[in-house]
Amino acid sequence: MDTIGGYDFEMLMSVRDYELDVQGIVNNANYLHYMEHTRHAFCRDAGFSFDAMHSRGIDPVLRKVEIEYLTPLVSGDDMISCLSMRREGPRFIFRQDIYRAVDKEPVCRANITVVCLENGRLTRGDILAEAFEKYLK
């Protein structure tokens, strides 16, 4: 696979035609779907298990999304979905950018803020930080 470089994680995905809207471009909400899928693949890749966390009473929760749309994907497009992670106190910020595979044209870029709840209450996030230690130096 072609890579973009400079991210903690990259993966290739394909547009599926039912994700298009009536204008023939991928509907805006689907980019959040792509990004969620990428975060989960990253977590799996990093050995992080949502289930194991959950059974300890700990749940990562989405708090905020800022996304800019640059170039729409269309039918038949492949994309490279990229992710980097950093910590700001109790908040974990995922920088998530998507590029069109064929020419590496930027499609959209987002900052996605996740916090960690323990039995429903906000934590400092130390357990999550430990699990992703190597990405947060």
Next chain:
Amino acid sequence: MDTIGGYDFEMLMSVRDYELDVQGIVNNANYLHYMEHTRHAFCRDAGFSFDAMHSRGIDPVLRKVEIEYLTPLVSGDDMISCLSMRREGPRFIFRQDIYRAVDKEPVCRANITVVCLENGRLTRGDILAEAFEKYLK
């Protein structure tokens, strides 16, 4: 609300534009979404709780869908989603038909087969039959 009549349950729903595909009509898979929403509303209306069932180890499971597409819904359409229920041994058959609200034109019609698992194994469905007794005479 206008009604169709002759069904166990009817409800009004609206097309949301993100359900359209590139041809400007509701994508075929979304009719299954509408029908699932209707079954759940019917269950809630009948006092049936998936959660309560689940905590007794009992889960209704979709086994089969037969759906015919007659007239596509488009942007701005409202629909009347209708449901009747019958039992054939361990199988519960939901007859689910959707009509365009404005002129009662048939949009699609389906037979949807549900069975009941108890701790993962097929049951005769007696508990479900009891919960929906009044619809199954």
Next chain:
Amino acid sequence: MDTIGGYDFEMLMSVRDYELDVQGIVNNANYLHYMEHTRHAFCRDAGFSFDAMHSRGIDPVLRKVEIEYLTPLVSGDDMISCLSMRREGPRFIFRQDIYRAVDKEPVCRANITVVCLENGRLTRGDILAEAFEKYLK
């Protein structure tokens, strides 16, 4: 319908169970779907036609979404989806907030930036501004 007040437009919507994810809460991307549906209902209500615009070569396009998630919606919830609109030069900013209907608890709030393309090129947005004149004073 109960109203929140202080917005240009409000509408009632219901959670559909297929919008829930595995945690039993509405998946984060679906709030963008709700908000898109609300913008389109607002446009229809205001007499604005995407089709008529499109046939003049003019297309509103989503440029940016900032959304904060406060309280998740769950199965059976109704919501009041609210919208106000303002203009900043060529950009139209939709303030879109969703409240849980039963207790008016804030669910999420967003700023959504739309620009107007004419034959694919960015415009000053004067035609859109004219169509929504009464909301932009």
Next chain:
Amino acid sequence: MDTIGGYDFEMLMSVRDYELDVQGIVNNANYLHYMEHTRHAFCRDAGFSFDAMHSRGIDPVLRKVEIEYLTPLVSGDDMISCLSMRREGPRFIFRQDIYRAVDKEPVCRANITVVCLENGRLTRGDILAEAFEKYLK
């Protein structure tokens, strides 16, 4: 890629977590999405262009779906989505079966009926038959 064999077309797809419902299994409607994506990939592979057809006034339209659910897909699963095509007069029947990639366990199987409209009226389907000649002997 592992193959199943005996079909006109096979492709590999991955479950994305937002396709799961609250029971942790892929929501029933999403299998129709997978199958649509597979049909479109098959068409592209066969050199068939929906756009080119459409500009001649010809549109393939879904008429009927019969689908049986055997084993649910869950988070992390890959699938092999298989398709064969045959003709019955004006109707084109797609046999579409999905298998779990890891062990080739059948997930669901469907018969999907498509007809061909020309300027909105049912055709005998000869143009479609010509385009897919090599699959219909």
